[in-house]
Amino acid sequence: MSIMVLAIDDSRTIRSMVHQALAAAGFSCELAEDGVEGVRRFEELRPDVVITDINMPHMDGFGVIEAIRKDVANRRVPILVMTTETAKEFKTRARDAGATGWIGKPFDDQSLVQVIRRVTGAA
Amino acid sequence: MQDAADQNGEVEFVIFTSGGQSFSLDIRHVREIRGQSAVTPLPHAPEEVLGVTNLRGAVIPVFDLARCFALGATVDAERNVIVIAMNGTQTIGLLVQSVSEIVSFPRANIQDAPDMLGGSAQSHISGLVPLQEGMSRVIDLPSLIQRRMPVPA
Amino acid sequence: MAANDAFRDLFFEEAEDLLATLSDDLVRLSAGEFDNEIVHSIFRAVHSIKGSAGAFSLEELVDFAHRYETVLDGVRSDRLELTPDLFRVVQRSADHLAVLVEAARTEQETDRAVTETALAALDACLCAASATGADPMPTASETPEAGPAQEEPQFGFVPLSLDLDSLAQTGPQSFDICFRPHPSLYENGHEPALLLAQLAELGHLETEIDLSALPHWSAPEIVEQALSWKLRLATDATQDAIEEVFDFVDGLCDLTIQAEGNDMPETVVQNGAPIETATTKLAEPDAAPTATCIEAETAEPASAAKSVAAADTPRPTLRVDLDRIERLFNAVGELIINQSMIAQRVDDLQLHHDADMAVHVESYRLLARDIQEAVMAIRAQPVKPLFQRMSRIVREAADGTGKQAQLVMVGEGTEVDKTVIERLADPLTHMIRNSVDHGLEGPEQRCANGKDPVGTIWLSAAHRSGSVVITIRDDGGGLDREKVLGVAVKKGLVPAGADLSESEIDNLIFLPGFSTASATSLLSGRGVGLDVVRTAVQSLGGRVNIVSRPGKGTEFTIALPLTLAVLDGMLISVGNISMLVPISAVLETIRPLAGEVQAVGPDECLLSIRGRFVPVIDLAANLGVPRAVEADAPMLLLLVETEARGTCALLVDRVHDQRQVVIKGLESNYGHVPGVSAATVLGDGQIALILDPDAIVAQNHGAGLRAVIPS
Numbered sequence: 013m014s015i016m017v018l019a020i021d022d023s024r025t026i027r028s029m030v031h032q033a034l035a036a037a038g039f040s041c042e043l044a045e046d047g048v049e050g051v052r053r054f055e056e057l058r059p060d061v062v063i064t065d066i067n068m069p070h071m072d073g074f075g076v077i078e079a080i081r082k083d084v085a086n087r088r089v090p091i092l093v094m095t096t097e098t099a100k101e102f103k104t105r106a107r108d109a110g111a112t113g114w115i116g117k118p119f120d121d122q123s124l125v126q127v128i129r130r131v132t133g134a135a
Numbered sequence: 136m137q138d139a140a141d142q143n144g145e146v147e148f149v150i151f152t153s154g155g156q157s158f159s160l161d162i163r164h165v166r167e168i169r170g171q172s173a174v175t176p177l178p179h180a181p182e183e184v185l186g187v188t189n190l191r192g193a194v195i196p197v198f199d200l201a202r203c204f205a206l207g208a209t210v211d212a213e214r215n216v217i218v219i220a221m222n223g224t225q226t227i228g229l230l231v232q233s234v235s236e237i238v239s240f241p242r243a244n245i246q247d248a249p250d251m252l253g254g255s256a257q258s259h260i261s262g263l264v265p266l267q268e269g270m271s272r273v274i275d276l277p278s279l280i281q282r283r284m285p286v287p288a
Numbered sequence: 289m290a291a292n293d294a295f296r297d298l299f300f301e302e303a304e305d306l307l308a309t310l311s312d313d314l315v316r317l318s319a320g321e322f323d324n325e326i327v328h329s330i331f332r333a334v335h336s337i338k339g340s341a342g343a344f345s346l347e348e349l350v351d352f353a354h355r356y357e358t359v360l361d362g363v364r365s366d367r368l369e370l371t372p373d374l375f376r377v378v379q380r381s382a383d384h385l386a387v388l389v390e391a392a393r394t395e396q397e398t399d400r401a402v403t404e405t406a407l408a409a410l411d412a413c414l415c416a417a418s419a420t421g422a423d424p425m426p427t428a429s430e431t432p433e434a435g436p437a438q439e440e441p442q443f444g445f446v447p448l449s450l451d452l453d454s455l456a457q458t459g460p461q462s463f464d465i466c467f468r469p470h471p472s473l474y475e476n477g478h479e480p481a482l483l484l485a486q487l488a489e490l491g492h493l494e495t496e497i498d499l500s501a502l503p504h505w506s507a508p509e510i511v512e513q514a515l516s517w518k519l520r521l522a523t524d525a526t527q528d529a530i531e532e533v534f535d536f537v538d539g540l541c542d543l544t545i546q547a548e549g550n551d552m553p554e555t556v557v558q559n560g561a562p563i564e565t566a567t568t569k570l571a572e573p574d575a576a577p578t579a580t581c582i583e584a585e586t587a588e589p590a591s592a593a594k595s596v597a598a599a600d601t602p603r604p605t606l607r608v609d610l611d612r613i614e615r616l617f618n619a620v621g622e623l624i625i626n627q628s629m630i631a632q633r634v635d636d637l638q639l640h641h642d643a644d645m646a647v648h649v650e651s652y653r654l655l656a657r658d659i660q661e662a663v664m665a666i667r668a669q670p671v672k673p674l675f676q677r678m679s680r681i682v683r684e685a686a687d688g689t690g691k692q693a694q695l696v697m698v699g700e701g702t703e704v705d706k707t708v709i710e711r712l713a714d715p716l717t718h719m720i721r722n723s724v725d726h727g728l729e730g731p732e733q734r735c736a737n738g739k740d741p742v743g744t745i746w747l748s749a750a751h752r753s754g755s756v757v758i759t760i761r762d763d764g765g766g767l768d769r770e771k772v773l774g775v776a777v778k779k780g781l782v783p784a785g786a787d788l789s790e791s792e793i794d795n796l797i798f799l800p801g802f803s804t805a806s807a808t809s810l811l812s813g814r815g816v817g818l819d820v821v822r823t824a825v826q827s828l829g830g831r832v833n834i835v836s837r838p839g840k841g842t843e844f845t846i847a848l849p850l851t852l853a854v855l856d857g858m859l860i861s862v863g864n865i866s867m868l869v870p871i872s873a874v875l876e877t878i879r880p881l882a883g884e885v886q887a888v889g890p891d892e893c894l895l896s897i898r899g900r901f902v903p904v905i906d907l908a909a910n911l912g913v914p915r916a917v918e919a920d921a922p923m924l925l926l927l928v929e930t931e932a933r934g935t936c937a938l939l940v941d942r943v944h945d946q947r948q949v950v951i952k953g954l955e956s957n958y959g960h961v962p963g964v965s966a967a968t969v970l971g972d973g974q975i976a977l978i979l980d981p982d983a984i985v986a987q988n989h990g991a992g993l994r995a996v997i998p999s
Contacts, residue, residue: 022332022336023302023336024302025295025298025302025340026339026340028294028295029295029343065339067331067332067335067336068332069329081475081476087475087476087477088479090478091477096335096338096342104539107476107538107540110475110476110477111476112476112477112478112536113536114536117339117342117343118339118342118343119343130486130536131478131482131536132482133479133481133485
């Protein structure tokens with residue numbers, strides 16, 4: 013079974029680009045357009061990896077990570093933050109919230125796939 | 136069908152009569168043959184353009200083929216039909232006296248139009264095919280239509 | 289970073305939506321509604337545009353959005369106070385952002401100097417904030433000077449690479465690595481085995497698990513937390529590359545990396561939270577079910593959003609390829625024609641006594657109209673985004689002329705066909721600029737006239753009996769009719785001494801050649817006059833009118849069909865040919881009395897109506913068709929409004945009724961026919977031509993009219 017990725021981003025453009033990049037790499041990719049929907053989709057789909065944007069309406073990326081991590085059973089799920097932020101404090105904050113790693117925006121398809129492989133061990 | 140005909144070096148033609156003479160059109164240009172229907176005249180159109188008619192919701196021009204070849208106007212008659220022809224994406228109607236048959240010829244049997252067919256007549260004829268009772272002129276549809284179309288606005 | 293065209297289109301589509309949101313939010317802020325959620329929303333829109341724009345290497349856009357976002361971030365985190373001055377900058381920046389998006393979309397060069405000015409304004413806000421002793425802005429960490437568009441390393445992950453220079457100097461090297469994960473490492477979804485596997489990819493890895501801290505009979509989680517590794521890696525890679533592997537777990541473990549032969553560890557222990565604390569945290573009961581937590585977290589922002597934007601709750605939408613809609617559109621057109629053909633056939637067969645049949649025919653008609661309306665609604669869009677763009681135009685034009693102006697929008701929810709909206713953008717822009725430029729007076733003059741120094745332009749849209757009416761009204765000085773007439777006479781548009789009504793003078797400004805470079809400013813001009821506006825509106829099947837009140841202001845009214853696919857027309861016949869005249873052009877039908885039509889010269893006729901003379905045009909002669917009525921039959925004239933010659937009277941044989949028809953192009957199968965804009969299929973299956981009165985009038989030759997003058 014292929015690895016299922018849940019990508020949460022309020023930008024249609026980014027969602028489409030992530031979807032194409034992941035589908036091309038053989039991942040199955042599900043999408044959500046804000047934090048609240050993202051958490052709901054997470055509960056419903058139980059994906060192997062989550063990629064989330066930070067600045068989103070209704071619930072931001074930190075909220076998403078915290079909501080997912082609240083359940084002990086979800087602790088092992090890698091959650092990647094996709095963001096344009098580069099500040100060290102930001103990384104610390106994401107890590108404190110429970111993020112597994114970061115992907116810079118704009119991303120290129122190859123690094124995106126590599127980061128997912130890195131945190132999932134997928135071949 | 137068409138591919139098979141091509142492979143055998145055969146071409147199918149629809150043979151019809153217009154202005155008392157025999158004409159033929161490559162069947163690949165022919166979409167259908169309909170009875171004569173109401174035609175709405177177009178202002179400022181050349182005399183061979185009878186007007187426009189309704190083909191299942193599309194507005195298509197109808198040409199009097201006899202007039203295209205300077206054979207006078209086609210006289211109103213029961214047997215008159217409109218040959219619906221396609222030229223690329225363009226659909227047009229050709230009013231003819233009657234359609235007689237569909238004939239298949241080896242490509243080799245199509246002869247070039249001799250030079251003696253001068254003037255406008257020659258410019259829309261791509262060749263000649265022999266029939267039992269004489270011969271038929273093969274219509275060069277793109278050339279026939281192109282000359283009669285107004286410049287797009 | 290090659291993003292293909294589909295994504296590019298998607299990006300611009302989305303950017304357009306985001307700019308609309310931005311514009312909406314700014315309007316709400318300017319209306320005095322201050323809510324942090326609005327500021328957040330503005331921030332997110334700009335941030336989102338920046339984030340996606342980066343994927344398309346739109347550097348200027350990204351740079352600008354970044355700086356803009358920094359200011360907005362200051363506002364949303366209360367580091368910057370939203371003073372009127374700052375709000376102005378925020379508003380102008382939104383305008384400029386829209387300009388940059390548009391330039392990127394059309395792949396046009398931007399004026400870099402304008403961007404520099406806009407950036408400087410944003411910087412000034414940031415500097416002002418730090419000067420007043422507010423918290424320093426986090427610009428240093430975000431390095432806006434460098435800008436994200438520049439080749440900064442993709443933090444978080446850089447493909448592991450070898451430094452060839454250092455390789456040449458150092459050769460393979462061994463590293464001793466001590467790695468002791470904190471519980472938080474596991475909690476963040478990390479797996480030590482994956483990290484070790486990545487290390488192993490760099491070279492030869494020897495691992496040794498240190499179980500010394502392992503307590504007896506612990507839970508599996510506790511076992512994991514107690515594990516630590518002693519590793520030895522022989523590799524060509526640099527120490528940086530090794531640290532790269534541990535990038536994500538920085539702070540989530542104790543880590544030392546020591547190159548062989550080095551006494552001092554180069555990377556010192558990074559202490560995270562002590563294990564005890566984390567363990568305690570781990571042991572805390574997760575009493576609340578997750579779902580409840582989510583609700584609790586979302587309740588607050590959701591309700592906040594509701595309170596400010598109850599009306600803006602987005603409805604679920606579906607994006608459909610335009611081609612599919614076109615196909616549906618055409619099919620519905622056929623359906624309508626088919627329906628009227630059947631109705632007419634039933635009529636012809638005199639089946640009225642069959643009550644059932646009558647009921648079915650009527651339901652078919654209603655059903656077909658319902659479908660038609662529903663399909664047309666698919667293409668309908670609110671004029672709001674178009675109107676919003678106009679507030680930017682007003683600000684630009686006001687800035688350019690030193691005037692003060694505000695735009696008030698009314699009825700921006702009014703829906704119009706997508707194509708109509710698209711094709712209305714240029715003429716509307718031009719008219720709005722014109723209103724600021726020529727309509728409104730300068731602030732001093734306004735004050736002197738006892739007006740508010742800030743001029744107002746009202747832009748409104750409304751549906752009125754099957755068409756959409758857009759008005760542009762200003763409270764400026766109105767037209768200077770004397771001057772307008774003077775210009776027209778000077779340019780030879782009207783004869784000197786012509787006696788024109790006020791409305792006729794006002795309408796002179798639409799004449800081609802009225803406006804020249806000297807009559808238009810830099811802004812509205814570019815040498816283009818209102819004649820272009822009128823032509824554009826007419827090509828949409830619409831009409832534009834002007835009403836001016838000296839000292840009070842000017843109002844332009846544009847009436848447009850709701851869609852370009854159907855047309856309301858007056859069915860007439862000339863000879864035995866049926867034709868439609870667009871109702872938008874038709875004024876009235878007249879049966880002139882003897883003496884009301886008179887010959888002027890060899891082939892001109894004039895109709896005298898209410899004290900005015902109107903040229904009469906013989907439609908049959910114009911179209912080259914024989915008339916179907918006796919030469920001495922009473923004349924029937926259709927008065928039409930044209931651009932070229934104002935009011936004209938078309939001589940027709942019969943006027944039937946007014947009806948709505950589906951427009952069919954002639955051009956794809958035939959070509960352009962002079963005087964005819966398109967065709968339609970009538971209920972009996974016959975084709976009727978749709979006349980273009982302007983073209984008819986322009987090509988008029990009035991031969992033979994004398995014979996039909998009633999005597």
